[in-house]
Amino acid sequence: MELNFEAADIAFRDEVRDFFAGSIPEDWRTRVRAGLRLNPEELIHYQKMLAERGWGAPTWPVEYGGTGWSPVQQYIFWSEAARADAPAQFHQGLELIGPIIFTYGTPEQKDKYLPRIISADDWWCQGYSEPGAGSDLAALKTTAIKDGDHYVLNGQKMWTSYAHVASHVFVLARSSQEEKRQRGISLLLLDMESPGITVRKIPTMDEKYHTNDMFLDNVRVPVENLIGEEGRGWEYGKVLLDRERMVTASVAIFLKQTISAIRSAAARRVIGNVPLIEQPGFRGKLAQFEIEVMALQTMVLRLMADAANGAESGSRGSMVKLRWSQLTQEGTALWVEALGPEAMHFEAMEGEAAGLPSLPADMPYAMQGALYARVTSIYGGSSEIQHDIIARRAFGL
Amino acid sequence: MDFNYNEEQQMLFDSVDRFGQQRFSQDKRRQALAGDIALNQKHWHEMAELGWLMIAIPEEAGGLGGSMADVMAITEAMGKNLVHYPFVATSILAPALLCDGSDAANVVLDKIGSGEAKVAAAFLEANSGYDLYRVGTTASSQDGAYVLSGEKCHVEDGGDADWYLVSARTGGSDDEVEGISLFLVPKDAPGLTVERFRSIDGHRHARLRFDQLRGAQRIGEADVALPVIERGVAKGIGAHLAEAIGSMEEVSRVTLEHLKTREQFGRPIGSFQVLQHRIVDMKIACEEARSIGSFANVHVGDENSSAAQRIAAAKVRVSECGIYVGKQAVQLHGGLGFSDELIVSHHFKRLYGLSVAYGSIDHHRKRYAE
Structure with a gap:
């Protein structure tokens, strides 16, 4: 057992730390700490900044423009990004469809799409869920019928996050009706400009625009946009779902940011003459939270070490996803609590004669983060589904 | 012993429930939430005509002199339908504070009952936490008039208030129980x-700054307002407990319906044991909340320490149960639960708001222990 970083890793850490020093604008930081995604244009700016340094794709092999970093280096990179209050990179192109393309794609698909993911010239979104196919994704009904050298797509996708800003979408659709529902599903790459795609906003409880309904009405997709073989998309899709859980592992590292946000709010708020952070009750709760975050981060480190040694991680990805969503929910709620009654001041009302109303520090992002956190135990395989996966994979139940 | 509403209280509940269903159905609620002033005003006047706004005003002051059980019947139905108006602040808490029989108080009580005025209580300050005795705002006597200076950082439901009832120091140091007086501004x-400020649950709060404000009207005796304030807040909390219970039971009902009708993997999701157990835990939380909430409300506002301890206990447990039920209702609805379109997320947000109104869980746990 060797749990320390090697000298080369330390040198790498310093290099990354230098890169991030002073590079993150102040107005990004509070939102990042709240676990909120930055605006698309900000994320594009960030991605381009990394790409220029050659670090646009930390998890990709060198031959596709990635860094070729070891898992330990990836861990160090994310830790340093978190330390600097840098955002997590937008993952749907980089971590979801990118790896599918370089694993199963044709040489033409690789050349066409991969560089533009790294440079943020393309923005990908995921067309999986449907009104009747959430946890039970294999119930999807969208069809892709071959017509000459095109597939014609019809159906409704739901929870298509960032479809309103995306240039491309990858879609699971049924290209044939088979007895086993998981068969006959194909994975297709679509340009969002294709005629027949309509995007409609789904308002969400945190009042932030994330997600959409996406309607496909006779959308024609060239056959060369099929990934791998027709009808085998479910297998590729499942690789994506596994990958999505690994993405969570990297996001888990960012919980440290929530801790600093709670700490600074609790240090600012004084009750009587004693800062909240010095009051035993709150102190205990914060300590407990920090301990649980530490435990999760060591789980992530172990996941990385397994990956470095080429070992199977089994169901640990699901475990990390589960614990991360719980902790991001608890952390943001604790932050709201640290802010006190003013955390309920979500939005200043206009029209004040006495000058501009002022929102307290951290608002509305702390509250928005706490509300947004509720969906982390729903998306990417709900906590209930994760439990099923662990029961099956770890115990064969 | 009987935990149920009597016949009159049941009728009152039904009447508020009908009002809520008719005026706060999905689409109409959106319009009301969007801050349509004329519509909000119209609703408020209807509530006045039905007599609800004077339920807690004593008969000798021209009100109905209702019991806390009467109040619960009203606020439970409001919670069920997510009526987001400042009923508790204006019609429960304020009348409990305006109890000195003075002309100034009675004028305001009249206007509360008739729906002409809304009132909110301004107690919390930047360094006070939720402790009502920590008052730094001062009221000094100059030329026979009071001059107020200081800030109140959060006034629950103070966004639409016409009057504020403000705690200020006429004596003592910042954290002494003596020396606090109550003023009408x-x-x-x-x-x-x-x-x-608009909150996540559609309620509108305020922050106040007093800059040498002259001529504030004192309500009640000087220096000894704290017990009145604490009993008043206890009543406000009691009314909120019933509102939370109404919201919890309704969102549980909606969730049960979803479990029976939503199909995944070829069967209703309610056939999965893990979800059955979850909805059962939600049901237990509702039962717990209703039991302790009703129990605490029977003696709310009494002048003894066990009444205060009970309300603190009920506030802790109902808040915890409410947050649990709200979270699970969202979770069991999946993505739909996170959407703004379904009522589910609105219940969650109100239960979140209620859990901190007039003191957080930690605050009331501490009070209970004291």
């Missing part, structure tokens, strides 16, 4: 700055 008083 109109919203347009010179020297008063009001900042207004």
